[in-house]
Amino acid sequence: MDPRVSQFMAMIKSRNPGENEFHQAVQEVAESLIPFIEENPRYKQAKILERMAEPERTIIFRVPWLDDKGDVQINRGFRIEMNSAIGPYKGGLRLHPTVNLGILKFLAFEQVLKNSLTTLPMGGGKGGSDFDPKGKSDNEVMRFCQSFMTELFRHIGPDTDVPAGDIGVGGREIGYLFGQYKRLKNEFTGVLTGKGIEWGGSLIRPEATGYGVTYFAQEMLETRGEGIKGKTVSISGSGNVAQYAAEKVTEYGGKVITMSDSNGFIYDPKGINSEKLNCIMDLKNIKRGRIKEYAEKYGCEYFEGKRPWIVKCDIALPNATQNEISEEEAKLLVKNGCICVSEGANMPSTPEAVEVFLNARILFGPGKASNAGGVATSGLEMTQNSMRLPWSREEVDERLHIIMKNIHKICVKYGTKENGFINYVDGANIGGFVKVANAMIAQGVV
Ligand code: NDP
Numbered sequence: 001m002d003p004r005v006s007q008f009m010a011m012i013k014s015r016n017p018g019e020n021e022f023h024q025a026v027q028e029v030a031e032s033l034i035p036f037i038e039e040n041p042r043y044k045q046a047k048i049l050e051r052m053a054e055p056e057r058t059i060i061f062r063v064p065w066l067d068d069k070g071d072v073q074i075n076r077g078f079r080i081e082m083n084s085a086i087g088p089y090k091g092g093l094r095l096h097p098t099v100n101l102g103i104l105k106f107l108a109f110e111q112v113l114k115n116s117l118t119t120l121p122m123g124g125g126k127g128g129s130d131f132d133p134k135g136k137s138d139n140e141v142m143r144f145c146q147s148f149m150t151e152l153f154r155h156i157g158p159d160t161d162v163p164a165g166d167i168g169v170g171g172r173e174i175g176y177l178f179g180q181y182k183r184l185k186n187e188f189t190g191v192l193t194g195k196g197i198e199w200g201g202s203l204i205r206p207e208a209t210g211y212g213v214t215y216f217a218q219e220m221l222e223t224r225g226e227g228i229k230g231k232t233v234s235i236s237g238s239g240n241v242a243q244y245a246a247e248k249v250t251e252y253g254g255k256v257i258t259m260s261d262s263n264g265f266i267y268d269p270k271g272i273n274s275e276k277l278n279c280i281m282d283l284k285n286i287k288r289g290r291i292k293e294y295a296e297k298y299g300c301e302y303f304e305g306k307r308p309w310i311v312k313c314d315i316a317l318p319n320a321t322q323n324e325i326s327e328e329e330a331k332l333l334v335k336n337g338c339i340c341v342s343e344g345a346n347m348p349s350t351p352e353a354v355e356v357f358l359n360a361r362i363l364f365g366p367g368k369a370s371n372a373g374g375v376a377t378s379g380l381e382m383t384q385n386s387m388r389l390p391w392s393r394e395e396v397d398e399r400l401h402i403i404m405k406n407i408h409k410i411c412v413k414y415g416t417k418e419n420g421f422i423n424y425v426d427g428a429n430i431g432g433f434v435k436v437a438n439a440m441i442a443q444g445v446v
Contacts, residue, residue: 004034012053019102021322025109025347026053028354032429046445048437052112055105056089057081061151063129065143067136077148079127081161082108085439088159089125090115090375090382092166095173097132103322104128107166107346111375113432114368117407120379125161127152133168134288145176153181158189158385164378165194167321170240170285171206190385193378202381204396205374209344210244211397212373212404213317213365217342218252219408220363221315223422226339229253234313234338236260237320238284238291241344241371245317246277258308260320261291265308268300312336319344327352334360343367354425361421369407369428376403 001009005027012026030049037043063075078101081089091111094104104126112124131144156163165174174194181191188200195201204211214228221227231254235242238259246256255271259280272280276298283289295302309316309329316338318324322345325333330353333341340363343349347367349357357364377400384390391399407428414434415427 002031002034004038005030008034008049011050016102016105019105021106021347022102022109024351025106028351028425029109029113029429029433032426033433036430036433042441043437046437046441048433048440051440052083052433052436053109055080055082055108056084057155058101059152059155060101063131063144063148063151065140065147067140073144075129075131075144077127077129077151078104079152079155079161079163080104080108080125081155082124082126083112083436084123085436085443086116087121087123089161090122090164090378091124091126092128092164093169093173093177094126094128094166095131095133095168096128097130099128099130106322110346110368112436113429114372115375115379116432116435117369117410117428118372118376118379118403119406120376120403122375122379125163126166127163128166128169131168133173138172141173142176145173146180149177149180150184153184156181156191158191158382162190162378162382163192164375165240167239170194171196190382193381195381200381200385202377202384202396203391203393204400205377205381206240207244207247208377208400209241209371209374210246210319211248212376212400213241213245213319213342213344213370214248214252215373215401215404216365216370216408217315217317217340217363219405220342220365220424221340223412224339224363227252228315231255231314232257232312233315233317234258234308234311235317235319236265236308236324236348237318237345238280239320241374242317242319243277243281243284245319245344246272246280247274249317250274250277254315257313258311259291259294260308262320263290264292264302264304264306266291266295266300266302267308267311268294268298270300309333313338315340315342317342317344318348320348321345322347323350325349325353327356329353330356334362339363341365342370344371346371358423358425363422364424365411366425366428368432369411369424372407373400373404376400
């Protein structure tokens with residue numbers, strides 16, 4: 001490792017002990033940025049990277065609620081307000097038992113660069129709780145959300161901090177959170193994104209991350225004269241991002257052969273077409289069942305406790321969670337002929353896996369670029385809320401598509417090496433950094 005990166009990381013680790021995912025995310029960015037910062041001393045003098053790795057504000061709070069039996073339950077709530085140099089804090093809320101401070105700081109740190117890449121005026125933040133919505137009744141989820149917002153409301157606002165959904169937070173949860181915010185503040189504003197279409201939401205927001213990740217894959221493929229049409233595509237996850245990525249891939253003429261959940265994956269070599277995808281949407285969004293049931297219904301293979309990367313594919317879209325592609329799995333993907341990985345999830349590839357992809361010179365789109373379509377469309381929702389004017393499906397989708405093309409251009413600008421190889425990791429890190437860094441310098445030491 002570059003000694004300047006090791007020295008920087010030693011400082012980060014001693015200030016943030018035990019926050020492994022945060023260390024991982026910062027290190028990946030530092031590896032791209034430190035050589036760039038050395039060439040641009042004004043960023044070094046202003047200690048921009050050191051400042052960006054320290055949240056502007058961290059809020060941790062108790063979330064007590066009553067379950068259906070009348071027993072008191074206690075969870076921990078978080079909001080990391082990471083950076084507001086280019087706009088109000090913006091980033092999702094995650095409800096999952098694995099949530100802790102280190103995971104949310106990693107996500108908030110990534111979010112700052114991602115939001116900058118979207119070209120929209122949004123700072124970065126992230127939040128959530130170790131509450132597990134799985135197996136809870138609607139009433140329990142509602143009571144939890146109301147309690148969570150009863151503290152969070154004093155820290156957020158349409159010009160301050162605008163949360164959205166993430167793992168475990170979909171339309172139902174955003175509704176309960178918004179209802180409680182409105183009641184406490186007596187204000188109907190665009191304080192959350194991912195809202196229902198009847199009450200301030202944007203068309204295409206549910207589809208945006210999955211569509212965006214597919215648009216980004218298509219852009220990357222086009223740099224090599226290729227496209228999604230006719231390719232086999234392995235997808236992990238079966239939640240929001242995975243579902244709409246599968247929809248868009250199919251629309252482009254690609255064949256989706258896998259999807260998964262935290263228990264295992266299904267392998268359908270005939271392809272998960274739109275009719276079968278509708279069944280997955282119904283299974284996951286309405287019945288809240290397990291992906292295994294798909295294999296039973298359509299008579300295909302199901303691999304319990306396994307991830308999809310063992311199957312041969314041309315394109316991989318990891319759309320479930322962080323660190324879901326290991327070094328061995330990355331090697332297997334490359335060996336099996338995979339030419340493109342576009343990350344829908346945040347940091348789904350381990351650092352070792354990323355190295356395998358870069359060394360193999362395949363097309364690798366890191367999440368902060370390839371999955372930025374979700375937050376970009378949240379930004380478009382904020383714009384529509386401010387204008388009090390909704391846009392049509394086509395208008396939002398077209399803007400989303402343009403934004404993904406622009407993000408790709410920024411990556412090409414900052415990530416193209418002398419030999420012509422586009423390192424999208426460097427491209428996204430440096431491209432996202434420059435705008436935030438310049439704003440921070442302009443605003444002084446704050
Ligand atoms: P959902 O909750 O809708 O779906 C998550 C999916 O991943 C589910 O299939 C879930 O399976 C699976 N999963 C969750 N945790 C694990 C785990 N530890 N191991 C294996 N599988 C797991 O979330 P989203 O689709 O919204 O988010 C997926 C990823 O995309 C996350 O990394 C998120 O941060 C990222 N992302 C999401 C955006 C959005 O707009 N929604 C925007 C940008 C990034 P199960 O059903 O068993 O829990």
